[in-house]
Amino acid sequence: MPSTDIESYLDHSHLTAADFTAFEQLLAAQRDRRPYTDSDWHLVLSSTGRGGDGRWESTYALFRPGGAFGNPAPDDEAYVRVYFDENGRALPDQPHRPAPVPPFAAELAEHLPGWTVRPSPLAPGRDLAELRSQAWGWGRLPWNTASAPHTALTLTGPNGERLLAVRTGADAPLLVGAARPDNVPAYNPRAVHLPAPVTFPAGAPPAALAAELTTTLGPRCQQAAWQTRASAATHAVEALRRLSTAYIPAPGDPWGHGEIGSFDSQEDRNRAAWPYTETLIDQGLYLVAGIRSAATIEDHLDPAIGPDLRHLNVSETALDRLREVRDGWRDAAASIIGSHPAADRVRMRAEDLRNAEAWACSSRIADGPLTALAKHVAPKIGFPAPDREEQVKAAIARSANVLGQSTPVPVPVSAPLRPDGRHSTR
Incomplete structure (x- = not known):
C-alpha cells in the first residue's frame, strides 16, 4: 500500500483506453465475485461510499502495475487511483483548467475585502471527489463523484476561515457551509460543533450574503477548526505524557512495569510516539499563531496566564525543529530506492x-503550556480582537482595583509591546 506519509499515484495522462477497460473489468469481476486477471494491472482495493439512505455517492479503486502474473512495478509505491460511476464505468482524470468565474462570484468578492473567492473545477471523478472531501459537516451532499453541481466556490477569509458555496442549478438557491481547513484532523462530533450549511435564495443580494458570512458563518468555522486542532493536540500531548511513564528495561534488568506497560527498548517507545508527534507538527504552529493573535494585554499581565x-516560544522553537526533522527524514527516505x-x-x-x-523535541511540547493556552483563548477565536489601547486601559484599571489604588498608574498607551507582554522602555 502507499506510504502513510507520502502517497504516489500514477498520472492518468500516461494511461490508455485499454488500461481503463482493464480497470473496469477488474472492478466488475470483484463485484461479481468471479475470477479475473489482467497481465498489466492488479486490483489492490476498492471502496464504495453510500449515504445514510443507501444512495450511491462514490466509488474508487487502487491498481498496481504488474498484474497478477506480470512483473512487479519498479517502484512498490506507484499506484493509480481511479474513480467510477455507479455503473462501474471509469472516470479518467482530466487536466485542471481554470474554472470560469461566474458574475455572481465576482460581485460577491467585491463585498468580501481580504477574502479570496475561487471557482472549483467540476470534472467527474477526482475533481468531484475532492469537492466532497472539502465539505465539512454538511451531511447529505447534493452531488456525487459522477454528477456535478452547477457552481462551486471556495471562499477563504483573512483569518483562515474557509467556506464552500454550492449551487445545484442556474437558478437554484446557494448553499454555503464549512470547508475543511488545511491539515485539519478527524474530529470528534461530541467535542466539535460544526455550523450547519445555510441556504440563501437565488436572488439574495451579494452584500447581504457577505455580511452573513463575515459576521456569523465565518467565525463559527474558525471556532470549529480551533476546537478540532486543539482537541487533536491535547490528545497527542496526553498520549506522549503517558508514553513518558512507560517502563523501558535497563540492560540486565528485564523486569518492571510503567503506567501504560513496557517497551523492549527506547526505539520501540519512540516509534509508538511518532504518530502523536506528527499531530503536533501539523496542528501546533496553527495553535501558536492563534494564541498569539487572541491573547490580550490582560492575559500577559495575568499572573496565572502571563508566565505561560x-x-x-519554547514550544514554538520545538515545533520548528520537529518540522526540520520530518522534512529531513522525508528527503532521506525519497533517496532510498528499492525494497530489497x-x-x-x-x-x-x-x-x-x-x-x-x-x-526529545516533542517531550518539551508535552511539558509546555501549548494545550492549556489553546483552551484559554478558545472563547476568543472567531471574534474581532479588541483595540490594543483599550486593552491597556482595561488592564491597568483592573490592576489598580486589585491593588486598592484610587487612581491607575499612568502608562503611555502608545508604548509598543514586546513578545513577552511587557512594555518597551524606548
Missing part, C-alpha cells in the same frame, strides 16, 4: 534516528 505566554533487505534496513535506521530526535 512568555514560555510559548538492505534498503529496508536503511529506511528503518532513518526512522529510528527521526524518532529519537523527535522524542
Whole structure:
C-alpha cells in the first residue's frame, strides 16, 4: 500500500483506453465475485461510499502495475487511483483548467475585502471527489463523484476561515457551509460543533450574503477548526505524557512495569510516539499563531496566564525543529530506492534516528503550556480582537482595583509591546 506519509499515484495522462477497460473489468469481476486477471494491472482495493439512505455517492479503486502474473512495478509505491460511476464505468482524470468565474462570484468578492473567492473545477471523478472531501459537516451532499453541481466556490477569509458555496442549478438557491481547513484532523462530533450549511435564495443580494458570512458563518468555522486542532493536540500531548511513564528495561534488568506497560527498548517507545508527534507538527504552529493573535494585554499581565505566554516560544522553537526533522527524514527516505533487505534496513535506521530526535523535541511540547493556552483563548477565536489601547486601559484599571489604588498608574498607551507582554522602555 502507499506510504502513510507520502502517497504516489500514477498520472492518468500516461494511461490508455485499454488500461481503463482493464480497470473496469477488474472492478466488475470483484463485484461479481468471479475470477479475473489482467497481465498489466492488479486490483489492490476498492471502496464504495453510500449515504445514510443507501444512495450511491462514490466509488474508487487502487491498481498496481504488474498484474497478477506480470512483473512487479519498479517502484512498490506507484499506484493509480481511479474513480467510477455507479455503473462501474471509469472516470479518467482530466487536466485542471481554470474554472470560469461566474458574475455572481465576482460581485460577491467585491463585498468580501481580504477574502479570496475561487471557482472549483467540476470534472467527474477526482475533481468531484475532492469537492466532497472539502465539505465539512454538511451531511447529505447534493452531488456525487459522477454528477456535478452547477457552481462551486471556495471562499477563504483573512483569518483562515474557509467556506464552500454550492449551487445545484442556474437558478437554484446557494448553499454555503464549512470547508475543511488545511491539515485539519478527524474530529470528534461530541467535542466539535460544526455550523450547519445555510441556504440563501437565488436572488439574495451579494452584500447581504457577505455580511452573513463575515459576521456569523465565518467565525463559527474558525471556532470549529480551533476546537478540532486543539482537541487533536491535547490528545497527542496526553498520549506522549503517558508514553513518558512507560517502563523501558535497563540492560540486565528485564523486569518492571510503567503506567501504560513496557517497551523492549527506547526505539520501540519512540516509534509508538511518532504518530502523536506528527499531530503536533501539523496542528501546533496553527495553535501558536492563534494564541498569539487572541491573547490580550490582560492575559500577559495575568499572573496565572502571563508566565505561560512568555514560555510559548519554547514550544514554538520545538515545533520548528520537529518540522526540520520530518522534512529531513522525508528527503532521506525519497533517496532510498528499492525494497530489497538492505534498503529496508536503511529506511528503518532513518526512522529510528527521526524518532529519537523527535522524542526529545516533542517531550518539551508535552511539558509546555501549548494545550492549556489553546483552551484559554478558545472563547476568543472567531471574534474581532479588541483595540490594543483599550486593552491597556482595561488592564491597568483592573490592576489598580486589585491593588486598592484610587487612581491607575499612568502608562503611555502608545508604548509598543514586546513578545513577552511587557512594555518597551524606548
